[in-house]
Amino acid sequence: MTRYLIRRLLIAVPSLLGISLVLYVILALAPGDPFSALASNPSIPPAVAEALRRKFGLDDPIMLRYWHWLIAMLHGDWGYSFDSRVDVDVLIMQRLPTTLYIIGSSQILALLVALPVGIYAALRPYSLFDQIASTFAFIGFSLPTFFTGLVLILIFSIQLHWLPFVYRTNITATGWAGVWAHIAQAIMPVLVLGLFQGGSWTRFVRASVLDVVHLDYVTTARSKGLAERTVVGRHIVRTALIPVVTVVALQLPFVFGGAIVTEQIFRVPGIGSLLISAILANDTPVIMAITFVFACLVILFNLIADILYGWLDPRISYR
Numbered sequence: 595m596t597r598y599l600i601r602r603l604l605i606a607v608p609s610l611l612g613i614s615l616v617l618y619v620i621l622a623l624a625p626g627d628p629f630s631a632l633a634s635n636p637s638i639p640p641a642v643a644e645a646l647r648r649k650f651g652l653d654d655p656i657m658l659r660y661w662h663w664l665i666a667m668l669h670g671d672w673g674y675s676f677d678s679r680v681d682v683d684v685l686i687m688q689r690l691p692t693t694l695y696i697i698g699s700s701q702i703l704a705l706l707v708a709l710p711v712g713i714y715a716a717l718r719p720y721s722l723f724d725q726i727a728s729t730f731a732f733i734g735f736s737l738p739t740f741f742t743g744l745v746l747i748l749i750f751s752i753q754l755h756w757l758p759f760v761y762r763t764n765i766t767a768t769g770w771a772g773v774w775a776h777i778a779q780a781i782m783p784v785l786v787l788g789l790f791q792g793g794s795w796t797r798f799v800r801a802s803v804l805d806v807v808h809l810d811y812v813t814t815a816r817s818k819g820l821a822e823r824t825v826v827g828r829h830i831v832r833t834a835l836i837p838v839v840t841v842v843a844l845q846l847p848f849v850f851g852g853a854i855v856t857e858q859i860f861r862v863p864g865i866g867s868l869l870i871s872a873i874l875a876n877d878t879p880v881i882m883a884i885t886f887v888f889a890c891l892v893i894l895f896n897l898i899a900d901i902l903y904g905w906l907d908p909r910i911s912y913r
Contacts (some may be wrong), residue, residue, distance in 0.1 A: 601712030602900070606893045611664075613889045617882060618660045650674070653688065663851055663882070677872065682717030682883045692763065693795040693857075693864035696783050704795055705842075712799025713831060734793020735745060739786050743859040746782045757781055761862040783860045787853060791845070798841055802834040836903060843891065843899030846891070 651659050666673065672682035711731075745870030751759040758779045765775045806812065807830055807832040815829045816822075861867075865884060872880035 597682065599897075603896055606897070609893060610886075610889065612903045613669075613884055614664065617885050617889070618663060619656060621882055622656045622659065624876075624878075647848070654723075659785075670671060672883045675872075675874035675877055675880050677877040683877050685880065685881060686865065686887075687866045689863060689865050692761075692862060693853065693866065694864060695769045696857075696864060697787070698786045698789035699780065699844065699852055701791065703784060703848065704791035706791035707788070708799050709794035712796045713826070715796075716803035717826065719804065723862050726802075728800075731793040731796040734789045735791075735797070736793075737790075738855075739790055739834055740855050740859055742790065743782065743786045743856060746785065747859075759860060761860050763863055779860075783862055784858050786856050786859075787849065793847065794845075795838070795842065797837055799834070806830050806834045817845060839899050839902045843894060843895040843902075844892075846895050 647653050651662060654662075663673065670683075672686070674680075675682055675685050678685055711727050715721075715727045718724055731882070747759040750757040759782065761779050761783070765772055769774050810818060812825065812829050815825045853862075853864065854870060857864045857866035868880065871877075872884070872899045
């Protein structure tokens, strides 16, 4: 197990280097100048903008700039935000807890919906429950998140006045009132992301369980007189979850990207809204840091999926 992890981590190093190089070159060649506003401001001498460009190395060759960025990154220096005038790591850490709270809650909700509904629907295919579950699952992942978010705002905020539609971090209430205020403003973003993912995963769980439920070893387990709960839990679900783990692990990093739209709708001050504002301001250090973190998440969740394979299926060995 330890040798397997070390080997996978060593393989991840050149992958991350290649990804970072491609990202940096694309951002460096993209049109726009972070100091264009200073250059066009008549009250600021042109020498100031030129001095800032030299200070941050924007006039250096691309490969030299990438090398300086890589060395700084290895030393824990993520760069300096041209737009916010603060270090990039400080800026990201200010937004990361909110994003993790929303994304984590939504994915837990998606799994709590997808696993029981998908398994029960597969065990009773073409029943009334299966047809209802399939209908709602299709609706869940067919509707875009921006449409679902607007519908929830119209119903629960505009019409019923139950939930706030603007996410605030400066809540002053304390005690249970403060706890409820934090929960209430997160309900709609979590529902939008969770139901979207839950609908897609429900269909996949159902299909995966259907592939396993009629296999010979399941029939043998039932013929031995094992309880149905034991057959489903040990012999059906455990095997059916192997492809589900692959889908969940590969989709989780992209949920952070998909949360950009949801964060914009509900004004959630998270990583997604930070990325949008950085793109609009051409703040390349922030864009580079966030996209590189997304790439690291893809590799990390792939590794987690491979580890879970061995736990779900004893036939898989770490070599």
